[in-house]
Amino acid sequence: MDERYTRYIENLRRVRALVRPEVHAGMKDADLLEEIKQNAAESYTLMQQSNAILDEVIFSRRAENLTEEEAAGLSEFAGKLFNYANSEDCGIAYKIHALLLDYARLKQDDRAIIRELYWAGVTMHYMNVRSDDSSINPLGKQVRGYFQEGASYMARYEGFDLETKSYIIRCLGNSRMAMSRHSHADCEAYMEVFDKAMGVIRSPYYRKLDPSIPWDKFEYAMHADRMTLLAYLRDFKDPEIAEKVLESAEYIHREQAKNQTDDERLQNWRLGYFYAMARYHAGRCPVREVVDVLLEAIEKADPKDYSPTGINNNLTSLSSLFYYEAALPPEEKPQYAYRLEKVFSKSVSYLNDLPVNQYPRVASNAVRELVEMQAGAERPYRKNMLVYMLAAHKPTYVHSLMVANLTRFFVRRLLWKKPEAMVGTMGYDTVEAVRQHAEELCVMAYECGVYHDIGKSMVTMYVGNNSRRLLDEEFVCVQWHAAFGYELLCKIGHKDDLALAALYHHTYYDGQGGYPKDQPPCPKNMKPIVDALTVADSLDAATDNIGRCYTAAKPLEKLIEELWAQKGSRYAPAVVELFDDPDFCTEFRRKLYESRQSVYLEVYRETI
Template sequence: MLDTYVNWLNGADPTQYDWMNVENNLLPVLYTFWLCEARPEWTDTCRSFLLEGQCKSFEYIKNSCDKGAYECMQRFTSYIMNSYIKLDGGIPFRHYYENILAATQPTLYVHCHMVTKISLAILDELYRQNPDLLLYVNGCETMEGVHASIDKTREFLFYCGMFHDAGKLYFLDTINLFARSLFNEEFDLIRLHPQMGYELLNKWDSTRPYAEAALYHHLWYDEKSGYPREYTYKGNDNAILYQILTCADCLNAATDSVGRAYSSGKNFADMLADLRCNAGRMFNPDLVQLFDSEQLQQQIETLITVDREQLYREVFGKNVSLVLQSV
């Protein structure tokens, strides 16, 4: 059986992205993943092909971004994510996720990048104005630890931003395929994405540290609304970081008329007014207060206008890079 999959993959054309060729390039690897999932004792026998298949499928997915293959690739998204097998010397799940995100939902890829940029701007202002609020974040029990670990905290928040919407990869890109608001049934499904993202990220060592970012980013500060409602910030040392994500997520989503095709997008002044109106309810008031800084206002406004437009041009152009920018 393994020989059949090896010959199938070797006969595939890695430069073509129609339905038939997507199947030929991905199904042999997926079938072998499923085989080893059902019969773990076969993993050693299949290891060489699994490593080769991981590398080939990784490159195939990465190179699909400018081939108009979004719809074809979307069909395989959940299969690839759920069937991934960790191998010594293999490709970490984190890198697979990054490729899949860009290949199947490029507007979501832009959104996640923007959430990281906005989150880091808020974190930097928080560190400048009120670093005491970072006490106990990521285990820092003293202010000396907070200062010594600020670069690690920035890196952690960066990847939290990149992975916060992982659960949306299970859904068709309805928001961007149709210029309309979601139906109630669609929104009910979308509301599942924090829990689904948490469960997905929690499976793998390379993404497990960021699983809570997916779980908490839609929970309101007062915990009286948002979702999922069964969780609480109480006792969570990283709560302030996940509340930063909530601010950044809303700032980008509400002002983006490209990534939210059914909306014209608010301007920054209107969104800033919404932040202030909802301080203490949806948003952490200590974070909203940071926006009294003209420097932060100017930085965020530049991010959601000039920088976001440039990022869209890069992602939908032919030379998009999938390598995450250094923090």
């Protein structure tokens, strides 16, 4: 393999290792801060190297200029980068396969076109982020487009070789990917695609025509995928869909032993308790049976197993437990309290100790499911959500605490110097009212800062990617963190305050820029706090000179100039005008740098 490809993969792994400095007992504060800073500097250097490699070997290349040897080398590189949920770099693997697809089209090579349609579709599928609750599915249309085009070659199936036929069948089955599964109509549409694919996979004609194709494996994989409809059943009681899911669960329960030596992906770590879940939703068993199965699985999980299966058994299983434990009858909950507390503590310790390895997406998805499921559970799990975010990605927690401190600082100064700017906040409609409730407003400002980026727990694989610049497709996914945060915070009863801060903190003051797009104006009851938070967010992100590694920090003076230049458009005039006061600027500078050091030390020394 090309030496540049090898070096890129080595850089990926090194940058992941640098995210968590080694903290040992007796380590001096200055030494810890210096190690964090040096790690960030090394990461920045490696990122520049990796970007240069990618510019040279991928982004500067065009399909019409590729040679067969170069195409073969790129294909090998993509194979090293992509391994489904255990991938080194899904995004670059996708870019390679998209380039190779263009190359195959130019050569009018149908076999290569079908193969690259499959790989482009599956790599983009693993890049995508989704939430059926709010129809977030930014890359879904493209994913389905690749697979549907690949499946269209079914009309010429008999004319291809066995390998190409296998790719056509995979595309046919994968046409279900990225489909919404949030309503009965969605599930019916999914079942239509499922039945069409199964009609071919089970067909005696095709099985007799090509007996060497792994038809049973394909059938097993289809049934395993139909188990994803359990997420829909957690939100809706739907006997018809529940019976379909139970049918697949029973098939897997019967056939699982036959697949023990097959593709590792078929040995889904959830299969041990999918059967119990499906039986519960179909009315065949009480919920306590599901809780018992889940608890037993988590308790048996090896706390030192950091493989993909170990990550899922120790972490993601807990996300399901949150839901089913909440569904227990009140009289049964006390008997589980001690065991639940133990497995919760175990999972947090596991996540905090998780070494940086080659499975960043698996860990990212585990955190995502944990946070999402906690948000939907009965109890107020806000603190737990933050604990998981802290353990999964300390830089995000540092940033959240910094923004919380700065937002409160701005709001407190506004209440003192310009209380009229805070009128309307939290329903306090007069200057006198906001002054009387100043402490309450400051507490809310701090809380909004702490939770403004909770949606990043849903895109950790991109937020934690400091090894190269984000692709356009990845940045589209990252931008949805504001909507994800809104959705999560609404679920735990904060639709009218914290959720609004999460949703609007990247929206411009005048509503003419930023993201998410096409939102109504921020409600007046939270607008002044969101205005302060937006400035705090920009200032912390751009001036961090300790752990920021994806670009160099800017001088504070430069940032203040940018605030003034965008006053009234991106930033609220009342907040920007605070910097008119030299004493405020001096105090802010001290607050910024002193807070940053103390927050870094708190987060990186913290044991949870």
